[in-house]
Amino acid sequence: MRSIRYSIILVCLIFVIFAQGYSDEVQKIEMVGGEYYFESNHIIVKVNVPVELRVRKTAGFTPHNIMMRSPEAGKNFRVNLRRSPRIIRFTPTKTGKYPFWCDKKFLFFQSHKNKGMKGIIEVVD
Numbered sequence: 001m002r003s004i005r006y007s008i009i010l011v012c013l014i015f016v017i018f019a020q021g022y023s024d025e026v027q028k029i030e031m032v033g034g035e036y037y038f039e040s041n042h043i044i045v046k047v048n049v050p051v052e053l054r055v056r057k058t059a060g061f062t063p064h065n066i067m068m069r070s071p072e073a074g075k076n077f078r079v080n081l082r083r084s085p086r087i088i089r090f091t092p093t094k095t096g097k098y099p100f101w102c103d104k105k106f107l108f109f110q111s112h113k114n115k116g117m118k119g120i121i122e123v124v125d
C-alpha cells in the first residue's frame with residue numbers, strides 16, 4: 001500500500017516537472033526589413049515572456065540591420081540582416097515603448113533610420 005502511494009507521488013512529481021518544461025511560452029514574431037521600412041514597425045509583446053524575433057531583408061544590395069539599445073529593459077542587440085531570417089531572442093523585462101532601427105548609412109546620405117527604417121516594440125503587462 002505504501003509503495004503505491006509513493007509511486008503515485010513520484011508520477012505526479014514527474015508530471016509537474018514536465019508540465020513546467022513545456023509550459024514555457026515563446027512569443028514568435030516575423031519581420032521584414034527593406035528600403036526604408038520595417039514590416040511590422042509596431043510590435044506588442046508581453047512582459048517577462050521570451051520573444052523570438054525572426055527578421056529577414058528584402059531582395060536588393062542595400063545592407064540593413066536591426067538594433068535595439070534598451071539594456072535596462074532586456075533588449076540590446078545589433079544584427080545584420082540577410083535574405084534568410086536571423087533569429088533574435090530576448091526577454092522583455094519592463095513595460096513601455098522601446099525603439100528599434102537600422103543604423104546603416106551610405107556616405108553623406110541620410111541614415112536608414114531617418115528615412116523611416118525604424119519601429120517600436122511595445123511591452124505590456
Ligand SMILES: [Cu+2]
Nearest residue numbers: 064102104112
Ligand atoms: Cu537599413
